[in-house]
Amino acid sequence: MIMNEQKSYQKAIEPWRIRVIYIGIAAVFCFYTFKLFSLQILQGDYYLAQAEDNRTEEINLQTERGIIMDRNGVVLARNVASYNVTITPADLPGDPTEEPLPGAIQEIYRELSPLIGVPVSNGVLNDETVKTFTACNTDFGITEVVIIQDTNAPYSAVNVACDIDRETAMIIQEKASDWPGVGIEVQPIREYPTGSTTSEIIGFLGPIPATLEEEYRAAGYVPNRDKVGYAGVESSLNDILAGTNGKRVVEVDVAGKEIRDIETPIDPVPGNNVKLTIDTRLQAAAKAALIGEIDWWNRYFNTIRSSNGVVIALNPKTGEVLAMVSYPTFENNRMAKYIPAYYYNQLMSDPLTPLFNHAVSAEHPPGSVFKLSTAIGALNEGVVTPTQSLTCPGKISITEKYSPNDPGSEREYVCYDKLGHGKVYYQRAIALSCDIYFYKIGGGYEGEVEEGLGIDRLAEYAKALGYGQVTGIELPGEAEGLIPTSAWKRVNLSENWSTGDTYIAAMGQGYVLSTALQVAVSAAIVANDGVYMQPTLVREVLDSNGNVIQPFTPKVKWDITKDKLITVFDENGIPTEEKKAVEPWVIKLTQEGMRMTITEGTAKNYLSNIIINGKDIPVAGKTGTAEYCDNVAQDKGLCIPGNWPTHSWFVGYAPYEDPEIAVVAFVYNGGEGASVAGPIARKVFEAYFQLKAIDAGEPEVKESEITTP
Amino acid sequence: MKREIWRNFDFWLFGAALFLSIFGIMMIQSAIAGNATLAQAVSRQPLYLIGGTVLMLIMAAIDYHYWGSLSRFIYIFAIISLLIIYVVGTVSFGSARWLDTGVIMIQPSEIVKILMIMVLADFFAKNIDKPHDLKWIFQSFLMTFGVVIWILLQPNLSTSIVIFVIWFALVWICGVPVKYLLILALVGIVLIAAAFPLLEDYQRGRIINFLFPDPEASYGDTYNVEQALITIGSGGLLGEGYGQGTQVQLRFLKVRHTDFIFSALAEEFGFVGAMTVMGLLLFLIWRCMEIGRTASDLYGSLIAYSYAAMLFFQTAVNIGVNLNVVPVSGLPLPFISYGGSSLLSSILGIGLVESVALRKGTITS
Known part of the structure; x- marks a missing residue:
């Protein structure tokens, strides 16, 4: 059943x-x-890696950038605190996303709002506005910013107000105990106490460029937070100044709350401090002298004739740059927090290129200051003898030839002094800057100088004096200048070197281009008896505790009287393997010539009788009035044949017997070298020796007590 | 006689269910991961288990044939219990599902699943000799729909589907002709297509997200399932250890004590642990099927089979969601997921099946 x-x-x-x-x-x-x-x-390993990625967070600990000082310890760049107000949503007394807001939170927002000038609530939260939200740059009110942060990372602080003043920051800091979740974040910002006085040397900082983001990230930088040097020593010494960021690897939960350190934290290493060779006082005096002189001439001609110039002062025995003025420059404090677009664009579009360091980056014809190279070359090569006098009739005719067999065409070459200088010997030629003398020794002159120095040999001496190559100073964007040779012209202009080119080049005109620093260096080499000291801006590198880790040691680049730098050419002008140095007596005679420039030459009215504290300061130097015709001059219609516009140059050193300072002054379209650049250099010499007397504690000698011999 | 029938008590079935429930409580403890509000809520889970076990024994003791003779009343009771929550129910997460009895919060729809097993099994057992025509299908469907409609309106799509799955399992077992099955499938597809626009936004979103994952989907849309995969995968062979899973303990895995508890246990106990749990659930289903096969009458057999079907469906959907092979739905993992009503209903079901097991071969008594 x-x-x-x-x-x-x-x-x-x-x-x-x-x-x-x-x-x-x-x-x-x-x-x-x-x-x-x-x-x-x-796929276990893959997902395990993802889980690890979820829970580990790398926190980059920001290091502090080193400070920059001048040679006397005057601060040129430092870090100051900028204060941001932050809110950590998770620490607020209640749920910040609730509607309406809990009373305790409302109270905090209401009291905080007038202090920081941010409304309690403003703007509408939606996908679009939230996506484009960036803290410190938003129209949202406190409520909205906190809600966004609460959804993203409630345990991390968000900036609700940025760069508030110190007093407000202190008030908020005091109230922080009553306001859970509210805090003050201190962020370092670069400040330049000397501002535009030293901005061409110091430069400024900017954000890490997008194209280099990967490289900087690999070096431990954090884009959008860390800044890097954009100009000046902030850029060239970035590696010394920057320091190394630290790192913590922590375990976080889903809300971003730190649980513990997973790895031993690496503390940040602060950047090293740098003591520059600059003397800020001299820098200020040099800048004032340059601007004052330019303004004086502009007023005199009642037109803006010139608004661009350079002054460099350096110690010829050590290579230390004491002052470097590039005018016009910029105000680097305006770029401290961020680079304002309108200001940057204004600087970029300025035809006077203020962002460009004219002292090392601008190339100009050096004019007569270049005659030092021609002079030393001709004497060392035996083109003339020291006692040999050449006639300067005011103008001469020379055959312009492109090749030895070229019948050529006669061309007239004039001296700046149409009356001529009569018979001139070596030192006198330098002192008077006699053009005819230099034409003759440079290119030869039938009957007086059988064979001139020639362009290829001239180039050898110019390069030995530092022309045609970077000096290696610690500044970005240094230009090489240009010292032409016959080979250079064939390659670059597809034309033979003509005899006329040699005459022009011997004067520092034509194809010859140099930077102001190269001109300064050439005089410094002569002043230092032929020894080329590496020009430098860095005196000492100190660690963050102030201990010197790299003391100053002057570096000899070369000695033209000992190092065989000059290639010997055979009788056909073909370079040989043989090299030679410059005879010390050649330098000696050149120094004498430069001294005579002041005592009885072109600069007599401008640089003689410098008496500081009762002491006579003997100066030696060389003036230059360089003709130019660049696109600016051409646009203005200034390039009238035979009457080109001119740059003013003066380069010199003092004291003559035991040089301590070499100075170059350059004024773009300044006119005559002696009368425009000369007085600038004079003021720099005066300032230098006055400062020296003050530093040495010498008692001040009153004018009336001076007994003139 | 009464004492003798307990010899047929399926200790394997009961033991496996108890083991899984206790393991579930342990896993929930781990999944709390320091969340204070959660800790307070889940502390009652053991009470549900104890209460549920007592009720289960009572259920087992009661002859299931009584349920058959009371099926009309049970049917009406089910509807009333569902209607009550519209009057005094508590809204949570946007749908009215809860009935606060003062002592415990009860989700009537969970209990109704067991009630519907009793009612539908009775209907099919009584109508086994009638022609299995469209009228038969339609009649049983209407009967099911009369209850499901109130669950559907809560809205609670997943529980509604579970009850239709019970109905379908019974239709299948009782021998629906294959040609009608095709018609049924056709009607079903048409109905689903027609019903799709009527779904709640979040339900539509889940289905669309599953069928056509948007590679540019924002973080939130796919976050839960993505984190579930990471959680499961990071468990490896042996797991990270109880209370040691970083995805669970640092709360990267969301709803880890209910919908995604399988991911949580897979992380902490690894492939071995996950396979053990899956194996035990499979074992439970197999025991129920066996009881269905050896039941003394058709009613008992259908009760056991339909409970097995329900258990299988819920397990398959829940684990499927965790493995991202089924669209996200709120079905709990039987015995393990947090949820008093769900645990209670699963254990009551065991009691009902045990009642069938106890009475095998005793049709005349």
């Missing part, structure tokens, strides 16, 4: 239908087993 019953209902359920269910179950579980195996065993 029971069996029948069971059979009857068993028949009601067809066994294959149960089997289908079993097959379904088996299929699903097999599939899941396969899925699990694939996820956990085959």
Whole structure:
């Protein structure tokens, strides 16, 4: 009976239908087993890495940039605190996303709002506005900023107000205990106490450029937070100043709350401090002298004739740059927090290129200051003898030839003094800057100088004096200048070097280009008896505790009287393997010539009788009035043949017997070298020796007490 | 006699269910991960287990045939219990599902699943000799729909689907002709397509997200399932250890004590642990199927089979969601996921099936 019953209902359920269910179950579980195996065993490492990535967070600990000082310890660049007001949503007394806001939070927002000038609530939260939100640059009110942060990372602080003044920051700091969640974040910002006085040397900082982001990131920088040097020593010494950021690897939960350190934290290493060779007082005096002189002449001519110039002062015995003025320059404090677009664009579009350091980056024809190279070369090569006098009739005719067999054409070359200088010997030629003398020794003159120095030999001496190559000073964007040779002209202009080119080059005109620093260096080499000291801006590198880690050691680049730098050319003008040095007596006579420039030469009215504290300061130097015709002059229609506009140059050193300072002054379109650049250099010499007397504690000598011999 | 029938008590079934429930409580403890509000809520889970076990024994003791004869009343009771929450229900996460009895919060729809097993099994057992025509299908469907509609309106799509799965399992087992099945499938597809626009936004979103994952989807849309995969995968062979899973403990895995508890246990106990849990659930289903096969009458058999179907469906969907092979739905993992009503309903179901097991071969008594 029971069996029948069971059979009857068993028949009601067809066994294959149960089997289908079993097959379904088996299929699903097999599939899941396969899925699990694939996820956990085959791809386990991949997902484990993702889980690790979820829970680990690398926190970059910002280091502090080193400060920059001048040679006397005057601070030129430092870090000051900028204060940001932050709110950590998770620490607020209540849920900041609730509507309406909990009373305690409302109270905080209401009291905070007038202090920081941010409304309690402003703007509408939606996908679009939230996506474009960036702290410190938003129209949202406090409520909205906190809500956004609460959804992203409630345990991390968000800036609700940036760069508030110190007093407000102190008030908020005091109230922080009553305002849970509110805090003050201190962020370092670069400040330049000397501002535009030293901005051409110091430069400024800017954000890490997008194109270099990867490299900087690899070096431990954090884009959008860390800044890098954009100009001046902030850029060239960036590696010394920057320091190294520290790092913590922490475990975080889903809300971003730190749980613990996973790795031993690496503390940030602060950047080294740098003491520059600059004397800020001299820098200020040099800048004032340059601007004063330019303004004086502009007023005199009642037009903006010039608004661009350079002054460099350096110690010829050590290479230390004491002052470097590039005018016009910029105000680097305006770029401290961020680079304002309108200001940057204004600087970029200024035809006077204030962002450009004219002292090292601008190339100009050096004019007569270049005659030092020609003079030294001609004397050393025996083109003339020291006692040999050449006639300067005011103008001469020379045959312009492009090749030895070229019949050539006669061309007239004039001296700046149409009356001529009569008979001139070596020193006198330098002192008077006699053009005819230099034409003759440079290119030769039938009857007087059988064979001139020639361009290829001239180039050898110019390069020995530092022209045509970078000096290697610690500044970005240094220009090489240009010292032409016959080969250079063939390659670059597809033309033979002509005899006329030599006459022009011997005067520092034509193709010859140099930077103001190269001109300063050439005089410094002569002043230092032929020894080329590496020009430098860095006196000492100190660690963050003020210990000197790199003391100043002057570096000799070369000595033209000992190092054989000059290639000897054979009689056909072909360079040989042989090299030679410059005879010391050649330098000696050149120094005498430069001294005579002041005592009886071109600069007599401008640089003689410098008496500081009762002491006479003998100066030696060379003036230059360099003709130029660049696109600016051409646009203004100034390039009248035979009457080109001129740059003013003066380069010199003092004291003559034991030089301490070499100065170059350059005024773009300044006119005559002696009368425009000369007085600038004079003021720099005066300032230098006055400062020296003050530093030495010498008692001040009153004018009336001076007994003039 | 009464004492004798306990010899048929399926200790394997009961033991596996108890083991999974206790393991579930342990896993929930780990999944709290320091969340204070959660800790307070889940502390009642053991009470549900104890209460549920007592109720299960009572259920097992009661002859299931009584439920058959009371099926009309049970049917009406199910509807009333669902209607009550519209009057005094508590809204949570946007749908009214809860009934606050003062002592415990009950989700009537969970209990209704077991009630519907009793009612539908009875209907199909009684109508086994009638022609299995469209009228038969339609009649049983309407009967199911009369209850499901109130769950659907809560809205609670997933539980509604579970009950339709119970209905479908019964239709299948009782021998629906294959041609009708095709018609049914066709009607089903049409109905789903028609119903799609009626779904809640979040439900539509989940289905669309599953079928056509948007590679540019924002963080939130796919966050939960992505984190679930990371959680499972990072478990490896042996797991990171109880209370040691970083995804769980640092709360990267969301809803880890309910929908995604399988991911949590897979991380902490690895492939071995996940396979063990899956194996135990499979074992439970198999035991129920066995009880269905050996039941003394059709009603008992259908009860056991439909409970097995329900268990299988919920397990498959929940694990499927965790493995990202099924769209996100709120179905708990039987016995393990946090949820008093769900645990209670699963254990009551065990009691019901045990009742069938106890009475095999005793049709006349």
